[in-house]
Amino acid sequence: MEKNRIHIFDTTLRDGEQVPGCKLNTREKVKIAKKLEFLGVDVIEAGFPISSPGDYKSVQEICKSVSNTTVVCALSRAVEKDIEIAGIALKYAKLPRIHTGIGTSHCHIHYKFNSTQEKIIERAIHAVKYAKKYVEDVEFYAEDAGRTENEFLAKICENVIKYGATVINIPDTTGYCLPKEYGCKIRFLKENVKGIHKIILSTHCHNDLGLATANSLAGIMNGAEQVECTINGIGERAGNTSLEEIVMIIKQNSHLNLFTHINTKLISSMSHLVSKCTGMKVQANKAIVGMNAFSHSSGIHQDGIIKKRETYESINPEDVGIDKSSIILTARSGRAALAYRYKKLGFFLKKNSLDLVYSIFLKYADEKKEITDMELKKILKKANVNHKKNNKVLKNHHTNDRRINVL
Known part of the structure; x- marks a missing residue:
């Protein structure tokens, strides 16, 4: 049986950097980005350009430094100014992608936006259409998709596909889902969204309950083609899906019929570089890259x-x-x-x-x-x-x- 490729979307420089005390300067970000490209990641999420002048500059410099084999992505909210700044920051990228989106769960719609499902769909469509003015490759994220009703999630996905989204990200933003639930959500979208075969469906799982890697695995086993992850699993609160974990699970389990383009022999040095630059120590018992992972007493x-x-x-x-x-x-x-x-x-x-x-x-x-x-x-x-x-x-x-x- 032919193996299916899983795209590795690394967000160490964006979501990973959101850890308190984990600020990276432009020089460090460029150094990590070059190493990520050498590692073989498919997409580098370089930052959130509108968030600060430093982040804007870092995205620009990464675009200049990365070759034409790796996509450079910039985050934005579903806000015109965000998207405009992201588009300008990506000017020098050989393969630019804007990552834009909005919250879709009842909690986000009601409490965060004081809005309705209909208005959220309108904002999502407008964001994708506006982003298409700057780049061809537009990824849409449905924030808090893990707690979003599947029927509404399918509806919003179908609409953004219609207006040009090339990738759709299904984040388990609060690490709420169990693996079976998250896998079923991905399968539901694959089977019920018109045009879903035209786009890449992506996982983006957080580790609040220690299930980020398990949920990402459930996602790709049910049809997702991209995993959003970070080196050492760093990220907001308890962190994100760990790149080294999901990549080695795929490598070690040939029966999954999946593969990535990651050069796994560079994982340890990549882990050390990120730990050194961020100041985030790797716990000794961390899978794959912890100092005790291959130690026996x-x-x-x-x-x-x-x-x-x-x-x-x-x-x-x-x-x-x-x-x-x-x-x-x-x-x-x-x-x-x-x-x-x-x-x-x-x-x-x-x-x-x-x-x-x-x-x-x-x-x-x-x-x-x-x-x-x-x-x-x-x-x-x-x-x-x-x-x-x-x-x-x-x-x-x-x-x-x-x-x-x-x-």
């Missing part, structure tokens, strides 16, 4: 990893740009891990010697979070055991994984 897990990586890792760390798995020595570690680390240092311990060293190691490990190579040498000296020293590190005969080296 449990004795049972360590023994399995040493024998064959796949026993406790479903992802090869090399696939995301990490050289190797890590065996971390703690009080939970077993003899196999201790022997493995000593072998890496060039020391071969026989069973009796290993038992003695291990008993001393446990006393050290109970007092410290992690045992370093320097401390391992101290333990060996304290044990005063006979050991064979060989500085030549050989390939482990238990595994074909060259990343795990032992004596």
Whole structure:
């Protein structure tokens, strides 16, 4: 069966930057944008030009810096001035897109706009028509689509398609939906909106309940062709769908018959760059890019990893740009891990010697979070055991994984 391409729309520089204390200057934004292009994203949402002179300048400079293979997108509200400024900011883009839209849920229509569904449809149509004066590629977002009745959502989608929208974004703005509900919403639109086959249907999910990636996955499994996401999952409140998570889910699950153009080997370096520039540290247990994602401290897990990586890792760390798995020595570690680390240092311990060293190691490990190579040498000296020293590190005969080296 032929695989379907999923477009990756990266909004790190727009939605991701909306995190408090996460301000990026133009130089940093251009640097990240160039790296995103190299990563292989299809669309870079460069900013919200009308929000500040700095954002306007950043969008302009990104347009000049990005080549003709990546779409550069600018956000606007369904307001003429917003759209006009976005259009001007995109002047130098080779592939420009204006991303405009309006809230569609009862909550937004009634409380935010003090309006009616009919007037919201009129504003949506006008925004798309006005944006088409500046660019051919117009993406419409139905803000708070997650809490919008499907029938009204289908109606507004059909109208903006009629007036030239090329992409329609279905945001779960408050992270409200369950995956089944969000998937069914996407399927409903695919089956009930006239002209839906002419446009790209996009997901944009927030992580308020920890379901952003799951909802995006449900969306593409039900017909969405684009995922809007951020590096490290940063974004408003609890964040957005994590680019690295959705991309690796697609890569690891071939039965989904989906693919992206992302060069996954650049994911780790991309994560580090965004973390450094934004000042947003990546939590240690973050999937794919957290410092513990490929680290093992449990004795049972360590023994399995040493024998064959796949026993406790479903992802090869090399696939995301990490050289190797890590065996971390703690009080939970077993003899196999201790022997493995000593072998890496060039020391071969026989069973009796290993038992003695291990008993001393446990006393050290109970007092410290992690045992370093320097401390391992101290333990060996304290044990005063006979050991064979060989500085030549050989390939482990238990595994074909060259990343795990032992004596």
